[in-house]
Amino acid sequence: MQRRTPTVWWRAVGSLAVVTTLVAGCSGHHSASQPIVGSTSTATSAIASASAPVISTATVPAGPLNAAGKTYGYGANATGADYQPDVVVVGGGASSIRSASANSLVWTIAKSAPGADKLKVGSVMLLTSVAAGRVNAIHDDGDSRIVTLAPINLTDVIKNGSIDVDQPVPASAVSYQVIPDLPWAQSTPKANDLPSVNISPSGYRGTRAFIAEPAALALQGPARQEPNVPDAGPAGGTLPLASDSSVEVKVGEWTLSPSVEANKLSLGVERDGALKVGINVAFDTDNLRFHGIDSIKNGQTTHSGFEITGITGLTVSLQAGAAGGSADNEKIKIEIPVEANIEIPPSPATAGLPMNFKVSFKFSVETAITGNNSTLVATGIWGLAGPIGFDGDKLMTPTFTVKQSILDSITGITLGPSGIVFALEMKFMLGVGVASLSAGPFTGVIIDLGVTNGSSLGANLARCKGATLDLKGSAGVGLELSAEAIPILKDLLPGAKYEYSLETSTNLLHRSQVVPDVPLCSG
Secondary structure, three states, X not given: OEOOOOEEEEEEEOOOOOOOOXXXXXXXXXXXXXXXEOOEEEOOOOOEOOOOOOOOOOEEEOOOEOHHHHHXXXXXXXXXXXXXXXXXXXXXXXXXXXEEEOOOOEEEXXXXXXXXXXXXXXXXXXEEOXXXXXXXXXXXXXXXXXXXXXXXXXXXOEEEEEEEEEEEOOHHHXXXXXXXXXXXXXXXXXXXXXXXXXXXXXXXXXXXOOOOOHHHHHXXXXXXXXXXXXXXXXXXXXXXXXXXXXXXXXXXXXXXXXXXXXXEEEEEEEEOOOEEEEEEXXXXXXXXEEEEEEEEEXXXXXXXXXXXXXXXXXXXXXXXXXXXXXXXXXXXXXEOOEEEEEEEOOOHHHOOXXXXXXXXXXXXXXXXXXXXXXXXXXXXXXXXXXXXXEEOOEEEEOEEEEEEOHHHHOEOOOOOOEEEEEEEEEEEEEEEOEOOOOEEEEEEEEEEEEEEEOOHHHOOOOOOEEEEXXXXXXXXXXXXXXXXXXXXHHHHOOOOOOEEEEEEEEEEEEEEXXXXXXXXXHO
C-alpha cells in the first residue's frame, strides 16, 4: 500500500454554542405515526470492534425501515451512551417527528414526545441520526414543538465512547434523500475557486479542472452567494420522504443523477439548451464496504479513521457542444442536493448512537468552446486497487492503472480550440446531525479532469489534443462546510459559533499530456 505525505487544509466545523434566538417555523406535515420498522428487537452491530466499549443493552428498532424511518433515521436511546451533560434525548424516534423544513434545519416534533419539554436554546437535541443539533430557536404551535437546529460535532453529543462500524454497502439498503432547499446548492466560482492556471481557448497547456478549496475562502469570509433553489421541491416546504430508487434533480439548467448500484457508484450530469453538456462519472465496485472509527475521551477525539474498500475502477465520459460557440460557455459550482444514505441503529459499535452512512457529491464545471456548433467528446477508463481513507494521520492511497487513455479518445468538430474542465468530489461519511450537515469521520475522492481539442481548421498543420487528470484524497473527522455555506448559515442561524479543525488531503495521481509533441501544441 502506497503512502504519501499529506498536506493540511483548514475546514470550518460545527456549531458549538448558541447565544441568540431565532423564531422559525415550517409548513406542512407528513405523518410518521405508523410503525417505523417491521419488528422490534435488541439491536447488535453486524460487525463490532473488540475495542468498542461495553454499554447497557437497549431495545431499539432493528427491522426494515419504512419511508419515514429511512428519512429520519433510527431513534436515540436515553441510556446506553455517555452523553454530554447538555444533550437532551427526545424519545419516540421518527414517530415523534411531524415534519422537517426543506433545508433540514427546522424540525416540527410532537410536544408530548418524551424529553421534548426539556429542550431549550443552547441544549443539544438528539432525536434520531438525522434530527440532531444544537437548539438555535424553539417555540410551540398547538401540540407541536418547532425546533431550529444548528450543526454539531460528535464531541458535542458523546463525552466518552468509541465508534467502530465496519459493514458492507449493499445497494438494496441505500435510500436517497433530496434536500429541496439547500441554500448553497449553486454558486458561481470566484477567482480563488480556480487553480492558478485553467483552460483558455487560445492555448493548450495547463488544462485543469477546479473545485473549491474552502480553506482560504472560509478564513477570508467570502461574500454570500444568492441561493439557487433546486427544482426538487418548493422553497419553504418540507423535507420529502426518502426514496428507495435513485433520483434526478435540477439545479439551475443542470440535471444531476447520483446512483449507488450493485457494482457501481455514479453521477450523471446533463445540461440542455444552446450549451449542451453530458458527463458521466462511474466508480466500479466489488463488495463495497466502509469502516469508520472515532474514539472520544472527555469530549475530545483521540483517534479517528475512515476506510472505503471495494472501489476497483473509474470511467469518465463527456460530451459538450455549443450552438453559439464562446457566447454559450458557462462555469458553475454545485453541491448536489441529494444524499445516498444507510441508517445504522444504536449499538455498542456506534457508542450507543443512532448513526447515518452517507455518500454526497460536489461538482464543478467550466466550458471553453469556441466556434459555432463545435463539439467535444472523450472517454477514459482507469483501474483502482486498494483502500481509500485514513487511520489517524496515515492516508491510504490506491494504485492506479490506465485501461483506456482519454487522450486517445478525444474527438469532435471544433472550429477553434475548445475544452472542458470539471471536478467531482464524492464523500463518504459516518455521522450524526441533519441532512447535508452531519458530523463524523469521513473520506473523499476528488477527480480533477480537463480535455482540450484543437481546431479542425488547423488539422493540416497539427491537431493538438491535451488531457490532464488529478486524483486527490481527503480525510478527516468533524463537520465540513463549504465556503458558500458559512455566510448563509450565519444568516439562517444567528448566534451559532464556529471553529476550525484539521483535515488532511493528498494528491493520489497527476497525469498530463499533449499530442502531438510539437511546439505548436506544447507552447
